[in-house]
């Protein structure tokens with residue numbers, strides 16, 4: 280089979296999964312970064328993730344995002360990202376529900392998001408989870424420990440306040456900036472502590 284249409288970028292894309300936790304604005308902000316910087320991104324959305332998106336953003340995910348962004352839904356088992364043979368640089372699950380987090384921790388590949396996270400582990404690729412829940416019960420904490428031991432990065436949606444945010448978007452940017460830092464991607468969503476400190 281010919282692969283003449285494949286470029287290096289086609290083969291090494293980033294994956295963002297959006298699940299049914301509050302905070303889909305974090306995902307929207309990350310998608311905007313990828314879109315503006317012309318970086319390849321595939322989005323996976325859980326059934327409840329779609330509903331929470333509509334509730335919190337006010338329009339459906341398909342209507343909100345530019346048509347160039349590839350979106351697969353949780354039962355799209357034939358989506359190319361579900362196989363380890365498709366190169367993905369890293370996967371971010373943001374926001375990550377406790378349900379999805381638990382299923383990944385226990386290897387229950389019951390939808391494409393959980394299957395792709397499983398693939399990230401077996402292919403030794405970076406996986407970042409951005410959970411949003413409070414307070415955390417002992418089951419949540421144990422599942423996070425299991426995932427951290429397996430090599431995932433647990434990056435809770437916990438914005439800081441030392442950059443003196445005065446908008447919701449500034450709080451959102453704090454978390455998304457940390458995700459981009461962990462992906463090794465350059466951004467100007469917020470200044471580093473060193474830059475902020477120099478200005479003070």
Ligand SMILES: Cc1cc2nc3c(=O)[nH]c(=O)nc-3n(C[C@H](O)[C@H](O)[C@H](O)COP(=O)(O)O)c2cc1C
Pocket residue numbers: 297298299300301325326327328331334375376377378379380411412
């Ligand atoms: C509006 C709304 C907000 C929710 N927020 C959270 C949340 O912040 N964290 C969480 O773990 N679950 C939250 N849930 C519950 C999850 O959506 C639910 O556990 C669901 O089964 C998760 O499915 P998924 O992981 O396949 O997306 C929320 C549900 C709704 C409807």
